Amino acid sequence: MLLRAALGGTMVAHGLNHGRSLDGTARWFGSIGFSAPKLQARASAVVETAAGVALVAGAGTPLAAAAVVGTMGVAGRAVHQRNGFFVNAEGYEYVLNVAIAATALAALGPGRWSVDRALRADRRLTGVPAAAVAAGLGIAAASAQLAAFWNRPAPAEKEVDAHP
Incomplete structure (x- = not known):
C-alpha cells in the first residue's frame, strides 16, 4: 500500500501539474519535438492523473502500471536519455526508477486494501506475468507515441567566437 500511495501520488501530482497550465505544457511539448503539442499536453495530464488515481x-x-511505464518511457527517450544517467543533470535516473x-x-x-482485491481481480494477473504486461x-x-508524434529536435548550434 505504501508503494501504491507513493507512486500513485507522484503520478497524480505530475498529471495535475501538467493540467494546471495546459498552454505552458503544450509549449514545452512543442519545444522538445512533439507534433500536436496540445494533444500531448492533454493526454499527459489525463493519463498521468488517471494512472496515479488507479494505483492509489x-x-x-x-x-x-503500464501507463506509468509508458509515460516514463516517453519522457526518458524524448528528454532525459541524451543527458546521461543522473537526474541532477536532467538524466534518466528518475524516470527509470519510477518505471x-x-x-x-x-x-x-x-x-x-485495494479495489483489485475487493473484486478478486488481483488473482487474475500476478507476479512475473503482471510485470511483463506492465x-x-x-x-x-x-x-507508438514516439513514432507517431515525436521528432528529435536538431541539436542547438554552438556559438562561434568572432574574435580570433
Missing part, C-alpha cells in the same frame, strides 16, 4: 486505489494495477517501481508494483500486486504494454505504448 489499487484498481487495474497492471494496466495503471521500475511501477513494474515491481504490478508484480507484487495491489495488496490487501512493462510490455508500457514500452509498446511509448514506442
